[in-house]
Amino acid sequence: MSESRNPSRLLIAQGHRETASYQTFSSQHVASEIPQRVVVVGAGPVGLCNARTLLDDGFDVTIVTADDGVGGLWRHTFPDLGTNSPWGSFTFSGLEMAKPPGDGSTIPAGMYCEYLAEFYSLFVRPRATSWFHTKVLTMEPGEVAGWDLNLQSPDGARTEHFDRVVLAVGGLGNTAVPTFHSHDMSSEGVQSVLSLLPSSDDLPSTQGDADTVLVVGTGKSAIDNAVLFAKQRRKVLMVGRSFKWMSAPVKPDFIGSESFLHCTALGGLIISTAWSVLKKKYGSLYGPKIVPPKTNIHLDMPRFSVGLTPEFAELVSSGRIAILTGADVVGADDKAVTLTMADGSEGRVRCGAIIAATGFKGSGKEFLAEELRDRLGLTRQPMRHGWRDRVKSIRKGWGSFRPTGPIEDPEIDLPLVYRGIVPIGRYTERDLVVAGGSTKSHWISSFFLADPHLVLPPRAAALDDCHAENEWLRARYPDVDPYYLFPDGTFFSGFADLSHTRQLLRDLTLDPWRAQRSRWWNPLGWMNVGVKAEDYAGVGEERRERLGLVSASASCSVSKSKTGPGGKDVDGS
Template sequence: MEKRVAIVGAGISGLLACKYVLQIGFNPIVFEADDGIGGVWRHTIETTKLQNPKETFQFSDFPWDSSLKEDCPSSQQLLDYLNSYAQHFSIIPNIRFNSKVIDIDYVVGGSNEEMKSWELWSGNSSPFGSKGTWHITVEDTKKLSTEVYKAEFVILCIGKYSGFPNIPEFPPGKGSEVFTGKVMHSMDYSALDNEVAAELIRNKRVAVVGSEKSALDIATECANANGVTHPCTIIQRTAHWILQDFNIGGINLGHLYLNRFAELLVHKPGESFLLSLVATLLSPLRWGISKYVETYLKLKFPLKKYGLVPNHSFLQDISSCQTAVLPEFFFEKVKEGSILIKKSQSFSFCKQGLIVNEEPKPLETDLVIFATGYKGDQKLRSIFKSSIFQNYINGSGDSTVPLY
């Protein structure tokens, strides 16, 4: 039986998967739709930086170059690091660039009973024990031709923060079709060349819809370009906890949350009685740490003044990866008036711009950018040709934890 391995995506996970598959003696093929490695890090706005200190965001067997002094490297510095990693471990020859996977199908003779009886492979049985073959339809994005590749094992490294933007839906007559300006998603804005993006926002009245990292970065970039003459307005529904860095009153945030002991503080689905008991007994500590961080952030930033105090705990945000590190001089921009913040549970479009909170006067706007996230489940579901696998992604009502 052949043991062909295919990997979809050459971002961080794809590079890591390829490196380990090579180490155990296989010769994988990696399909990458772009013309280079890096995944979402190839498409960021100019000012985007790593949120983590670089020491907490590196391969265990390939540290950052000692000459790099920045604690939080830029997106270009991260791409350079990833390229060095790929060159060092001879990963590049296994990557087929400009190769977009259109769909994946599992082909087996007879019925589909084998697929219906599968559970997710957990690494404790043979990865090549099935009778069928994966058929991977790949489009050459340069020649616009397609080819079908076969493999016995497929590793998906496609991520969830790209490909399928989450665009709000509006009633008829209240959507972007009535707006005379331009509307786009942060995914499309981030994909622009830096010069093109700068020209797009220059001297424009920009509204950014969202409250997390992309929204904050884009708003700051617009404020840097236009100042108080054309302030950028952030329209947010839910405030999230924001950080300046990982130093919380002299304590590294990693010592509070990003370690194995901190995992004991949180209840998890399917946990044993002992782990449940430990998490329960440590609940006062869990509550105290969260309150300490929240108090520190409320004292450090003018969150109350601008209506940015979240209605939920810091623990909830960091557990769901919804905290964000502020761009440089964010609150200085808010204070001077080049960034305006509007809280809104609903808004709609009109000819001149946006109607926020049903206010009689519209927010006059030239450009609206949705920083409203992605549909990761739809992206993963769409790559499978078989409805059986699509249903696996949907999950069932009694699932302990949904895939998305």
């Protein structure tokens, strides 16, 4: 469907401009009033990207992470894990990533972690203070302003005050590990399982045995694990409820077509047709042993670039991987794993090792008290009165929307976070944000700087925008609870195309079309908007030039071997 053709969203935005004056701020004190201390909680790709932008704008940045180095979630992976995106879509300006083996349709997780380490070494480490092995225990508003963080490190507990806080803890929350014992899924855990169980040319069965690796789950990580162990000649049995609808991995250059596919009625029709064909041809594509999902393919959360790889399908077809769907793992003892089947009956399977590829659950922001999270708007908040009528009105504007049956609209409450960045409960204080990618990092820095060029609505209008985004999401994915899927997510409707990125650039009063590809000889060039990091490389300089700021990076020699002044790389101290 053509998701971005949303009359409700556009009408609300235009209404704000016509009926309310957006906030602007005097620029005369911007440079002199840069807060001295900003803490970035998390050292994954988003944390590092935001740290670089803040450092370039002159902030005193401290990175806090419980890990022993940078990388975030990508630091805790297993061999053969691939990302969900093709080469070219996971990088930042100023540092290219070497093309991975093959056609570049997916990036190996280990390779991406190496890229992040190099990015940190080049752009962040020389100028930032990094506290590794440091956990945030609690975080509370300061007595006057800012935030007080209670930290735990190898040197003990201490409290630090910061003027601004950037939450970069990811959008997935903590891993959902079953209550029964299982190995930690790190490289060491994989090697332990491989050493525990002998290789075998015997094929696995759905009853299992003492030499079987039981993979709990049917998502992307479960598939990667099953392939990993099957290639090592271990008997593999996958157990789970059902598979998800997944498209085939896309080529890197295909990403640029998303403007056409998501912003036009014809593009929406193509997407709808593609999913319909996938549903119809699922069995012939992947074989009869891989049972098609039971959810509505058009209303489920899309999983582009996360396809069932031919390698997985081949191993299933050859019998090297056995599959048991319609089952929930509910317990285990020394003899077997207990299952609850879809019909309510109980089943048992034997295994020698359990791999829990069961996703994520709960929040990664436990350091924020539940009551505080609720006041900030980071927990489920009630929908506005009349939301169902507005949701139906939104759907009517989508010409390519063709539901196969009546749609029920269950009330699913979601957080209230402006642009997915600012918790509405801290909107006016301007001292707390949820981090995002490169463009969001510039939006955040301008927000902290009180940049007069950043167009912001009054709080009441910002709250309306938050509700409008949540209602758009209910219209697009009526049967999906994104807060359950992404417990720490704050913006769920902006990942389908680049419309959210362009909205952020419009907020910054910058050209939202960073690459003008329409020419007289190629009038349809706008369809291929591209997703190239270098197209956005000049955003920071454009912002700083307007503010009369000199980039802090100008005085910092970017070198792998040189550590700039003030850079600290310490374990918790």
